[in-house]
Amino acid sequence: MENEDLPPAFIADIRRLAHTYLETSDPRRQSGFGGGPARWRAEREPILDAVTSHGSLLDLGCANGFLLESLRAWGAERSLILIPFGLDFNPELVALAQQRLPEFRSNFLVGNAWSWSPPQRFTYVYTLADVVPLSHFSAYLRRLQREFVEPGGRLIVGSYGSHSRRVPPLDLERLLDSYGMSVVGAATAGPGGTVRFAWAESVSNREHPQHPRPGTSVTLFPIVDRRSAFSPGRRLRGDAERDGIGAPRARRRPAARISCQA
Ligand SMILES: C[S@@+](CC[C@H](N)C(=O)[O-])C[C@H]1O[C@@H](n2cnc3c(N)ncnc32)[C@H](O)[C@@H]1O
DSSP, X not given: OTTSOOOHHHHHHHHHHHHHHTTOOOTTGGGTOOSOHHHHHHHHGGGGGGOOSOEEEEEETOTTSHHHHHHHHHHHHTTOOEEXXXXXXXXXXXXXXXXXXXXXXXXXXXXXXXXXXXXXXXXXXXXXXXXXXXXXXXXXXXXXXXXXXXXXXXXXXXXXXXXXXXXXXXXXXXXXHHTTOOEEXXXXXXXXXXXXXXXXXXXXXXXXXXXXXXXXXXXXXXXXXXXXXXXXXXXXXXXXXXXXXXXXXXXXXXXXXXXXXX
């Protein structure tokens, strides 16, 4: 399954949909969302329920980067520093994401989440369920968990239904469970629960129990994520450096003492 390409009809649909995002200048609509700012926040911020530390955050199917920009801002309100990374099929949307987050422009790439090989692992990896057909979902998620998420990190999965069209979201907890992935947290949002999120730990976290477990108290150092994924050797700039990420290990001070919650 992992070596197969996605069906051409599926790819054609994605391309068609992405073109409709580009017909508007509204940042939410460019992300495929039909509501206003309040609903956007209510239906996307629960992703941060899975985020308990500073770190890198990859959005697979990032569209114009507005979700990453929003999560970064909402994360900052919680004293979390998130370094955005994004991948999307559509080059014009990736260009918009690069303009939106110019400090991190080299962190945005054009590619197919199904077949892309990441040059590094990420603390948090967010994917929507519908970036691959349901027939490919299990193999896709397993690969993300195995190859994309760094030890101690989390794979976060989202499914957006539609209240007006009476389309429910996928029952992610049940699906992930049926794939043998142990779900450590979940959230529901939107009118009638049309948005669902569920998250699982990295495979390596489960294999190496020295990493933080839910319910434990740990001292966190800022994530040492100094290099851009896509231009080796370049240091990440911006908040990360201002806040001490990238300082030599001996001089780094603990960023926080937190309780790690599911
Ligand atoms: C609905 S938008 C999601 C935007 C943002 N991630 C969010 O959740 O609000 C879906 C985006 O995923 C992209 N996409 C869909 N399938 C993809 C794939 N297999 N690889 C890369 N991008 C994909 C589309 O081009 C589109 O821009």
